Every structure is written in C-alpha cells, then in structure tokens.
Amino acid sequence: MEQLEFFNVPSPCVGVCSVDEKGYCKGCMRKREERFGWLEMTPAQQLYVIKLCRQRYRRKISQNKAAQQERASEAESPQQDLF
Numbered sequence: 001m002e003q004l005e006f007f008n009v010p011s012p013c014v015g016v017c018s019v020d021e022k023g024y025c026k027g028c029m030r031k032r033e034e035r036f037g038w039l040e041m042t043p044a045q046q047l048y049v050i051k052l053c054r055q056r057y058r059r060k061i062s063q064n065k066a067a068q069q070e071r072a073s074e075a076e077s078p079q080q081d082l083f
Contacts, residue, residue: 009046011038012053029053029060 013035016027023031030038034049041049 007043009043009050012050024056029056 012028012030013025014027016025018026019032020026025031025035028035030049030053034052038046038049
C-alpha cells in the first residue's frame with residue numbers, strides 16, 4: 001500500500017470560482033472535468049491534477065510578465081506614433 005492512500009489530498013479550491021478564456025478556474029487553475037470529478041479521483045490522480053495546476057499557474061504568470069515587458073518597451077519607444 002502506498003503512502004498516498006493513507007491521507008486525503010485537500011482540494012486546491014481557493015473559493016474564486018470563475019473561469020478564464022481558456023476554461024480554467026481563475027482560483028485553482030483546474031479544468032471543469034477536474035473540478036467536478038475531484039471526489040471520484042484517486043489520490044494519485046488528484047496529486048497529478050495539482051501538479052498540472054501549478055504548471056498552468058506558472059505559465060500564466062510568465063505570460064503576464066512577458067506581456068507587461070512588451071507594453072513597457074512599447075511605451076519607452078523613442079519613435080512617435082504617427083497615426
């Protein structure tokens with residue numbers, strides 16, 4: 001018996017239940033199927049979903065930082081917009 005079976009994996013829900021444009025919950029980064037099927041998953045499956053959520057969150061943060069840097073570099077451009 002694996003150690004995973006001795007402990008319940010807590011839900012990653014943080015109470016921010018709103019979906020972004022890609023279909024992920026803005027609070028926990030789970031897909032609809034992952035949210036609704038959470039209680040039927042094995043502990044190993046739940047831990048895998050949590051791992052996916054962390055990867056999605058990191059990807060989202062890095063995309064936001066890249067977009068901010070792009071906007072900042074456009075604002076600092078010495079060439080004036082002619083239109």
